[in-house]
Amino acid sequence: MNGAGKFLQLLNRFECVVAVTALFVSAGALLSDIFAREFFQVGLFGSFRVAVYATAISALVGFCVCVSSGSHLRISFLDKAAPERYRPLVIRIGHLMSFAICVYFAYWAVFYVRQTAGLGETDPSLGIHVWPFQAVMAWMFISAAVRYLAYFIFPDLAAPEQEIPQ
Numbered sequence: 001m002n003g004a005g006k007f008l009q010l011l012n013r014f015e016c017v018v019a020v021t022a023l024f025v026s027a028g029a030l031l032s033d034i035f036a037r038e039f040f041q042v043g044l045f046g047s048f049r050v051a052v053y054a055t056a057i058s059a060l061v062g063f064c065v066c067v068s069s070g071s072h073l074r075i076s077f078l079d080k081a082a083p084e085r086y087r088p089l090v091i092r093i094g095h096l097m098s099f100a101i102c103v104y105f106a107y108w109a110v111f112y113v114r115q116t117a118g119l120g121e122t123d124p125s126l127g128i129h130v131w132p133f134q135a136v137m138a139w140m141f142i143s144a145a146v147r148y149l150a151y152f153i154f155p156d157l158a159a160p161e162q163e164i165p166q
Helices: 003-040 047-069 084-119 131-153
Strands: none
Touching (some): 003 131, 047 131
16 A cells, blocks of 8 residues: 555544544533433523534534545445546546546635634534534535545546435
8 A cells, every 4th residue: 555545544543533522522511411401401602503503513523434435425426427447537536527527626625714713703502613613614614625636647536426325
């Protein structure tokens, strides 16, 4: 495995840890609120908002995990349009197009996050800045773009696509 493959493997492990940790934080926040309501007859302030942010982080990073494992959704109605011998080329072109789409959305995500940070927007109930949470959206597109570019350059790194049972 080349350096790009090792890098993508480490990136995937990191993102899996982040996604799972965020899910645990979300579950912990919700369970803490339930216990507080049951034992103290009052909810835990901010627990729902923390759960929402953690779930959003997990979902956004989960996109990267799906791209890495080949289980992401994609448009497939043109799969049979090209002869079978051109299939590897079509797949590589698809990776390049996916790279371009992710770079486009990454640009706008970074623009959005910078704008939010510049305005100093905060969460109304928790009083914390929201741009660090929004930055995960930019990370998602940048990470996916890096993967798709690597898959275009090194096609063997791409995981085989998961088939959806019909």
